[in-house]
Amino acid sequence: MKLRSASLALALAASVAIVPAAAFAQTGNTSGHSTGQHSTAPHDMSQPNPAGAHNWNEDQIITATVHQAWMLANRDENNFFEIVRQLAEISARNRNLTLPDDPAAGKRAGEYIRDQAKADHDQLLYAIVDKAVQMTATKSPTSTTASSTH
Numbered sequence: 001m002k003l004r005s006a007s008l009a010l011a012l013a014a015s016v017a018i019v020p021a022a023a024f025a026q027t028g029n030t031s032g033h034s035t036g037q038h039s040t041a042p043h044d045m046s047q048p049n050p051a052g053a054h055n056w057n058e059d060q061i062i063t064a065t066v067h068q069a070w071m072l073a074n075r076d077e078n079n080f081f082e083i084v085r086q087l088a089e090i091s092a093r094n095r096n097l098t099l100p101d102d103p104a105a106g107k108r109a110g111e112y113i114r115d116q117a118k119a120d121h122d123q124l125l126y127a128i129v130d131k132a133v134q135m136t137a138t139k140s141p142t143s144t145t146a147s148s149t150h
Helices: 002-016 056-064 066-072 077-094 103-118 125-136 144-150
Strands: none
Touching: 002 077, 056 066, 056 125, 066 077, 066 125, 077 125, 103 125
């Protein structure tokens, strides 16, 4: 699962990274100047932001709108992507699906997430990610014991 998750993560990162930060900014600095919240050096989008620990939990990200998730991510694209990655894993686990080890599928999912997130910042991010997972994932081979694992 880690290899599949990493492959999907890389493809999603490439697609979600295209979303400009301004697309999520509904309030705040409109001058175009940095507020000091963004890191100056780019880092690997497939990895969480090394600048600090996450300030969210699973319950928060599942119920967050696109805008709220952006705020939870401290307006950092890498952290936002980490939220998207976590939501994809939650969706796949809950639906007993396997995330594909296919960059093309990850790219399709990422483009869908990007387009939907840009279209409506007030919709639940989990709903968008869940739909993308349904569109790209496959049924897990161990579907008979899924309900007994909790």
